[in-house]
Structure formats: structure tokens, C-alpha cells
Amino acid sequence: MPSKLYQKCEKCKHKDDCDEKRMVACAYIDEPPLMAEMSAPLMQDIAAPVLRKHDYRDVWIDANTTITIDLEDLKEQMRRDFYKSAGLPGLDFGA
Helix, strand or coil, X not given: CCEEECHHHHXXXXXXXXXXXXXXXXXXXXXXXXXXXXXXXXXXXXXXXXHCCCCEEEEEEECCEEEEEXXXXXXXXXXXXXXXXXXXXXXXXXX
């Protein structure tokens, strides 16, 4: 692993005579292009829950109380409940 002189030591006027120099390790990742192409689908699967659409709605309970719901979450829960009530709890389409 390559190293270089610490930034403060580099600026010091005693850097040539000093016995207490600090060194900094330098490292970089050189990812081959093939690896980047292979990991792209994996990254999409990881980012998918974050990138899903949201449809927020405010529901008024009374004059001073509001609840914000996500319609997409409700749709997902209804879909799961439907398959569970049909006796197919192992099916999780679209997940």
C-alpha cells in the first residue's frame, strides 16, 4: 500500500531532519469494468425499496387531528392480506 508524508509534516521546515515524521496510507479501489456491469442488477435490487413511489394522503380524524397515510403501503398490505386469506401465505408477488 503506497504512503505519503502527513500534510502538516509536509509543510514543516524541519521535515528533512525530523525523526518523528508521520506517514499517511493511500489506497484506492480499481474496480474492473466487468465487475461494475455484474454488480449493477444487485444495486438496483438494493435501491428498489427506496425508489418506490409514494402517494401520501392526509386523513382528518377531527378538527385538530390529522393522520398522513401512504396509499402505496395500504395497497401492499391489502395485497398481502388477500393472498394470506386465500391460503397462499408463501406467495409474495411483486416483492
